[in-house]
Amino acid sequence: MTGHHLAQLNVGRLRHPLGDPRSAGFADALAPINALADAAPGFVWRLVDEDGSDATGLRPFGDDTLINMSVWESREALWEFTYRSDHLAFLRGRRDWFEAPGGPHLALWWIPAGHVPTQEEAVERLAHLRAHGPTAYAFTFREDFAPQDA
C-alpha cells in the first residue's frame, strides 16, 4: 500500500516522574531507542517536542502521561520495529515504568502518505478506540484492518 502510511499513538502514565531515579531505565533508553526507530526499515516520521529529540515535553493527556507518535510505511514495518528489534527488550521494563493502563493505550490508523498527523487527531483516534472498540478508524495490533477499510 504505497498510497497509505500507518500512524501510531502510544500513551503511558508514568509511575514516577521522568527525573526520578526509578524512571532512569526508561529515560536512559529513550535516545538509543529513538535512534533505532529513526533507522528502522519503513520508518517515516515521529513526533518531537521543542527540544527536538523526543516527545516527552508534550503532555496532552496530563502532566504524568507521556505520549509517542510515529508514522510507518506499513503495519509490518512498525510491527517488526516494535517486536523484532532491540525495542522488544526495552518493552520488558514497561511494567516498572508505567501504570497499568485501564484501557487501550495504543491506537493505530491509516493516513494518506505524506500527511503529518496532529496531536489532536491522535487524541481523537484513541478516544474513538476507547469508546467504540477497534474499528478501521482506530485499531490495535490485535486487528489487521487494511487502508481501504477505513
Place this chain on the structure above:
Amino acid sequence: MEDIEAVGLLQDPVRRRLYEYVAAQGREVGRNEAAEAAGVARTLAAFHLDRLAAAGLLETASRRLTGRSGPGAGRPAKVYRRAAGERGVSLPPRDYRAAASMLAEAAEDARLDAAVQAVARRRGEAARDPSGPCADLDAARALLERRGYEPYLDDDGGPVLRMRNCPFHVLAEEFPPLVCGMNLALLEGLFGDAPELAVRMAARPGLCCVAISKTSED
C-alpha cells in the same frame, strides 16, 4: 492439501533429507545444491522438491543464481525455501494452540508477565541436561537443537548462537512481550547452571527473540 497428507510425504527418505536440508539453511536453496546435499541426482531432487512445493511444505521462487540479469544472463533457476505455514497432525484431534492463545490473552490482560516468567524459569531448570551444565556454545547448540529451536552459529563481533525457529511462533506473534519474555525465562532457566553462557533478548526479524553468547572471550 490436508496436513496429514503433507506430513505423509516426508516418509520418503530422499524427500525428507531434501526437506530437512532446505529447512536448515534458512535461505533459498537451488536444485543442484539440494541434490548434492541429499546425495541424489539433480532430476530426482527436482522431482521431489516440486512435490514438496506442491504440498505447501516448501515455497519456490525464480532467481538468477549468478547474480547477472538482462539478456545473456541465462534462464532463472528455481529455488526453494521452507514454507512459513505450520503443519500438525494430532490423533485424536487436540487443539492446544487455541487453549494456549486463550490463556495467553488472559495472562496479557491481567499483566501476569512475572508469574508466567517464574513458571517458565522453573520449567527450564527442570529441563536441563542431566549430564551436566553446557560448557560451551556447541553443547548449548545441541540442547537447543533437541528442543526444536534450530540454532546456528552467527558472528556478532564474536560467536553468538541464534535460532531460526521459535517453538511458540504463533503465540509470540500474538503476544510478543508476554511470550518472548516467557521464552527468555525458559532459556535462562535451561542455561542457568552454565556460567560460561550469557542468555539475552535480542529480537531480530524472522528469528527467535533470544541470543546466546559466551560470557568471556577466550
